[in-house]
Amino acid sequence: MLKAVIFDLDGVLIDSEPLMRFAFDEVYRRIVGGDQTPIESYLEHMGESFPQIMKHLGLPVTLWEPYRRLCQENIERIEVFEGSRVLLERLSTLKLKLAILTGKDHQRTMQTLEHFDLRRYFQEVVASDQLNNPKPHPEGILYALRKLGCVPHEAVMVGDAVSDIQCAARAGVVSVAVTWGIKPERVQTLCKPDFIVHDWDSLTRTLLLLHRPALMETGAAVMTATETPLAVAAAHNRLAYQADE
Numbered sequence: 001m002l003k004a005v006i007f008d009l010d011g012v013l014i015d016s017e018p019l020m021r022f023a024f025d026e027v028y029r030r031i032v033g034g035d036q037t038p039i040e041s042y043l044e045h046m047g048e049s050f051p052q053i054m055k056h057l058g059l060p061v062t063l064w065e066p067y068r069r070l071c072q073e074n075i076e077r078i079e080v081f082e083g084s085r086v087l088l089e090r091l092s093t094l095k096l097k098l099a100i101l102t103g104k105d106h107q108r109t110m111q112t113l114e115h116f117d118l119r120r121y122f123q124e125v126v127a128s129d130q131l132n133n134p135k136p137h138p139e140g141i142l143y144a145l146r147k148l149g150c151v152p153h154e155a156v157m158v159g160d161a162v163s164d165i166q167c168a169a170r171a172g173v174v175s176v177a178v179t180w181g182i183k184p185e186r187v188q189t190l191c192k193p194d195f196i197v198h199d200w201d202s203l204t205r206t207l208l209l210l211h212r213p214a215l216m217e218t219g220a221a222v223m224t225a226t227e228t229p230l231a232v233a234a235a236h237n238r239l240a241y242q243a244d245e
Contacts, residue, residue, distance in 0.1 A: 001029070001154070002096065002155070002210040002211040004098070004099065004145065004148050004150040005099075006098075006141060006144055006156070007098070007099070008099070008100075008101060008103075008157075008158065008164045009112070010046060010160075010181075011159075011180075012081075012105065012159060012160050012181055013084040013120050014080050014112065014116070014160055015078065017051060017182050018078075019077035020071075022177075025037045026065060027063050027067045027070060027116075030066065031114055032059065038059075040108055041056075043055075045163070046103065046162030046163075046182045047103050047159065047164050048056070048163050049128035050064050050067065050068075050103075050105070052103075055099060057098050067177075068107075068108060073159055074116055075111065076209065081180065083144055084118070085118075087200060087203065087204055087207075088121040089121075091121075092121060094208075096123045096211065097123050097124075097148045097149075097150060098123060099122055099123060099125065100124070100125045100160075101126045102125075103135060104129035105128060105129045105142060106125075109125060109127045110125065123147075124142050128140075130219055131143065135161075135166070135167040136163040137167065137168055137170065138170035138171035141155075141167055141171040141192075142171055155174070156207065157171075157175050159175065159178070159181075159205075160177065160178050160184065162181070162191045173192045175194050176194065176195045176203065176206055177193035177196045178198075178199070178203060180198075187236070187241065
């Protein structure tokens with residue numbers, strides 16, 4: 001049975017794309033120069049840490065401090081997705097343990113959660129600068145699960161990026177991809193999430209089903225523990241990842 005839900009932050013619970021576009025364009029022009037900024041390439045790596053993305057793009061890590069400051073100074077450019085609070089309230093009433101695993105640094109993550117009054121929903125918050133190996137490495141999920149007192153087959157990762165899904169697969173955790181985030185075509189074509197949802201109602205139904213699989217009946221037969229969607233998806237997840245290795 002599902003006991004823990006781990007959420008990515010940007011592109012899942014909050015819409016921070018306008019802020020990212022503004023801050024990256026501004027800092028790139030200021031430090032690197034030129035009219036054309038590789039913003040689309042930058043956004044393709046969402047979910048990973050800023051230093052990782054700079055390495056992918058061959059850009060100087062010196063963009064980091066001014067980028068971070070601009071993001072903090074312009075936090076009002078972020079919006080909380082309309083369905084976020086409703087879902088978090090629902091999951092909280094079910095006594096599920098909730099965590100954040102983000103590519104953001106810890107300082108900006110806490111600022112964002114507190115500014116939008118989201119911190120109270122989460123028992124654990126794990127940011128990329130707390131880890132030796134950020135997403136797509138499984139360290140973050142496994143660390144969060146240890147802190148929550150759960151094991152991989154009791155958890156789900158909800159994300160919008162390829163790195164979120166890869167991280168879940170490597171940790172042996174079921175993944176749910178949402179398509180209202182940044183570059184949704186990538187998470188639907190470049191990785192293998194166990195579930196893909198296109199709206200908040202579908203995400204809610206999926207998580208409720210994984211939490212209470214006995215509610216799903218086929219004819220008169222109720223699914224057994226080894227046949228539950230969570231168990232089946234976890235097994236599929238592990239096999240798919242092993243096949244790709």
